[in-house]
Amino acid sequence: MKSLSSSELTEKIVEKAKSLGAAIAGVASVESLKTSPSHRIYPKIGMNLQVHWREAKDDVKPHVVAWPADAVSVVVIGVEHNADKPELDWWDGKGTPGNRILIRINNKLSGWIENTFSVKTYKLPYFVSKGGIFLKDATVMAGLGCIGKNNLVITPGYGPRIRFRALLLDRKAEATGPLEFNPCEGCEHPCRKACPINAFQNTVYSADELGQSILPGINGTYDRVTCNVKMEKDIEEAVMAIPAGDEEHQEVLKAIDEFEKGVKLKPQGDKRPNFYVEYCRGCELSCPPARWGSR
Ligand code: B12
Incomplete structure (x- = not known):
């Protein structure tokens, strides 16, 4: 297959993600994410949800995101979690149905990208401590929405009622963000x-x-x-x-x-x-x- 430009690659990946069931999909650059707010603050405030940050123990090594050296682009996919389908969010001891849908789409998308374009992909786990990334920052950098006053990504069309998952690529795919969108302006929150x-x-x-x-x-x-x-x-x-x-x-x-x-x-x-x-x-x-x- 003739080699594609980075914007053609993005176009094909987004189209494929949607055909596999993603409501939205986009791309951000790894370089831009390495300095995004969550990636910068995390080593300073740590991952312990029992403390804010000042109370964190000095002897606990700050956690940082483990980026693979050859990762260049991040593909983010989103699956709607409508209020009418609360069961998508139910944790059953092993995960949630919504996250399983995301995992299925991500796996298929990964296989398709590798086979079609000979691009290496990394399927990212959910938790940052297990090798994941900060999905909200990635989603915003991919132009799929903005961080709202509720500290969640608000997306056009789905608002915050959506969950994300991501893949890393070792080839550049054109970034799809940022997006001019501020639904919180003038809102009584x-x-x-x-x-x-x-x-x-x-x-x-x-x-x-x-x-x-x-x-x-x-x-x-x-x-x-x-x-x-x-x-x-x-x-x-x-x-x-x-x-x-x-x-x-x-x-x-x-x-x-x-x-x-x-x-x-x-x-x-x-x-x-x-x-x-x-x-x-x-x-x-x-x-x-x-x-x-x-x-
Ligand atoms: C740990 C975690 C939690 C913890 C701690 C959350 C926290 N914010 O610290 C707990 C258990 C409390 C929690 C709660 C919830 N979570 Co949670 N959680 C996560 C997880 C695994 C990591 C998040 C994290 O640690 N972030 C780091 C902290 C420091 O960042 P932060 O508080 O978000 O603040 C940063 C952003 O606001 C950012 N930011 C602000 N403005 C801007 C502007 C720009 C341009 C950019 C780039 C960034 C940016 O900068 C801040 C840092 O300085 C993610 C999955 C993932 N791998 O990302 C899901 C995730 C964030 N959670 C999610 C959800 C839905 C929830 C809950 C609604 C619970 C639920 N029903 O699932 C609540 C909502 C809490 C809230 N309002 O923020 C979704 C969010 C989806 C969305 N639409 O945004 C995620 C992405 C998981 C998913 N499946 O998609 N969560």
């Missing part, structure tokens, strides 16, 4: 008011102290510790619903990840899991569709 534990109330990250102006919640007002406490509370309630001494349930409990844990009992007999995680989505679902043009 119901997202922040919807938070049941006021995770957007205080300035917890300081631009002066951290040496960067773009912070969690854009201006430093998103509090991951508080947000995570709510998730833990959800877990606690869910765990209470587990009948004592039930082996299968205990298995599920064991498999649940450090902070993405929590189970609920579901009636058996249909295709739904016996247990599922239902994360708080207050800041996400309260974002007004009129702002981003719901499809």
Whole structure:
């Protein structure tokens, strides 16, 4: 096959991702991402969700994203997580149905790119500690949306009701961003008011102290510790619903990840899991569709 220009490569990849089921897809450059706000702040604030950053222990090595040396471009794909399909977000002890759809599309896209263009790809895991990248920054740099007042990526057409996954390429594909889009301008930010534990109330990250102006919640007002406490509370309630001494349930409990844990009992007999995680989505679902043009 004749060699394609970087913009043709992007065009073909985006088209293929959509044909495989992605709602949106785009490309960012690895170089630009290495200095994006999350990639810069992470080594300073660390990954411990129990502490903001000042309280972090000095002896804990800061975590950095492990970029493969030959990675040049990032392909980001998104799958809609509409409010009508809450089950896409349910954690069943092994993952969520929505993330499994993303993994399937990403795997197929990776195989197709490698076979069609002889480009090497890296299928990225979800967690940064396991080799993943900061997906929101990548999505924004790929021009698929912007960070909203709720600290989530707001996309035209799907708002924040969307989840992401990414692939790295060892060849340059033209970047598709950035995008001029600011749905939060003039908005009364119901997202922040919807938070049941006021995770957007205080300035917890300081631009002066951290040496960067773009912070969690854009201006430093998103509090991951508080947000995570709510998730833990959800877990606690869910765990209470587990009948004592039930082996299968205990298995599920064991498999649940450090902070993405929590189970609920579901009636058996249909295709739904016996247990599922239902994360708080207050800041996400309260974002007004009129702002981003719901499809
Ligand atoms: C760890 C994690 C959590 C932790 C900690 C979150 C945190 N922000 O620290 C907990 C468990 C609390 C959590 C909660 C949630 N999460 Co979460 N989480 C992640 C994970 C694995 C890493 C995120 C992370 O550590 N970021 C680093 C911190 C420092 O960044 P940050 O707080 O986002 O702040 C940065 C951005 O705001 C950025 N930024 C601000 N303005 C701008 C402007 C530009 C131009 C750029 C480039 C960047 C930028 O700069 C800040 C840093 O200085 C990602 C998956 C991934 N691999 O990326 C999913 C992810 C971010 N989570 C997601 C979701 C949906 C949620 C929840 C709604 C829960 C749920 N129902 O799933 C809540 C929402 C919280 C919120 N409002 O931010 C989605 C977001 C989808 C979207 N539309 O944006 C992701 C991308 C996973 C996915 N499947 O797609 N999460």
